[in-house]
């Protein structure tokens with residue numbers, strides 16, 4: 442098969458490479474010329490796709506900024522961003538732009554699958570009508586489906602192949618073709634009855650995480666007041682072999698998905714006279730965490746007879762999660778801004794993020810800081826060295842558990 446992938450980011454690029462590895466020819470289209478040029482040089486901007494993997498499939502993979510290249514493929518998968526507007530409403534700009542451009546080159550018999558996370562109804566009501574501006578009819582001349590992406594950047598225990606893939610088609614034939622496509626790269630393809638069910642299943646997965654993280658974060662704040670170790674509590678509860686799932690507290694949610702996706706659902710629900718209060722409350726609790734963390738750092742400094750103003754605070758780990766350099770919605774950035782506003786001199790260390798242009802900083806090992814704060818603990822982080830060499834350590838990830846030291850404060 443010849444397959445097109447629109448949007449070569451965290452989702453699109455690994456998928457494109459997986460199709461190539463399964464022996465298919467892939468044309469990737471991205472509107473960002475820097476992405477396309479780097480890929481043409483064999484350089485990958487996505488941690489989960491090593492340059493070696495890209496080079497190994499170079500003969501079957503072509504990246505371009507031109508949608509016209511997609512006229513020659515059998516199926517197109519769309520994985521463009523679905524962010525929020527400044528008012529925290531769904532921003533379907535990239536999705537609309539992609540569908541409009543695709544309509545200009547759409548061919549009879551092609552299958553188009555949307556993978557971008559979005560509210561139920563997007564595929565049928567927004568995406569497909571734009572494709573039909575090609576004057577081809579969905580379900581008859583071309584085929585359309587929705588299949589949510591389950592990429593978890595940095596994860597190695599489950600891969601695209603071993604993670605079941607959900608697919609909902611606009612018609613039985615659309616579904617059949619989409620299942621056939623994904624069976625090339627996934628061991629288990631799960632068919633659902635409609636694109637809406639597929640769209641909502643993805644949101645349920647993310648809302649589930651958001652709500653549970655909020656719950657444990659709220660408990661962490663309570664534990665802070667009560668002088669109880671939240672990590673011990675979660676670990677103890679997790680010994681129950683059924684009916685409990687362990688979620689860890691932390692400095693707040695980051696990334697492209699968890700802080701964003703629940704708003705897509707809440708927005709859509711309002712159209713149906715329904716308030717998703719539970720979901721919105723979880724978002725609020727999680728958004729409050731960086732403020733709580735900044736306050737906890739101030740308290741820790743105070744206990745060492747130091748004010749925030751003029752103190753050197755070194756942040757360790759600024760990406761939103763371990764093992765990746767992704768800064769989107771990262772709570773570390775929020776904490777750094779809050780500390781700067783209070784007059785702290787803030788530096789950072791992150792092996793995955795060499796520089797933070799917006800803050801005018803470069804990564805440097807935390808030396809001679811008044812307080813070193815572990816916000817994201819990458820897998821190779823030498824936690825013991827940090828505790829040994831720092832005057833004061835605040836740990837928001839629980840990675841110092843097991844270390845006893847007078848200069849250590851944990852969430």
Ligand SMILES: NC(=O)c1ccc[n+]([C@@H]2O[C@H](COP(=O)([O-])OP(=O)(O)OC[C@H]3O[C@@H](n4cnc5c(N)ncnc54)[C@H](O)[C@@H]3O)[C@@H](O)[C@H]2O)c1
Nearest residue numbers: 448449450451452471472473521523535538539557558590
């Ligand atoms: N990153 C994740 O972990 C993850 C996981 C599951 C689902 N998703 C969802 O997948 C979608 C894509 O996310 P991502 O993380 O890969 O985003 P990304 O920002 O890493 O990549 C998107 C790419 O699309 C390109 N693009 C933007 N508009 C375009 C257009 N009109 N035509 C062609 N290319 C265009 C951008 O230049 C970028 O390279 C989102 O809906 C996201 O919510 C992401």
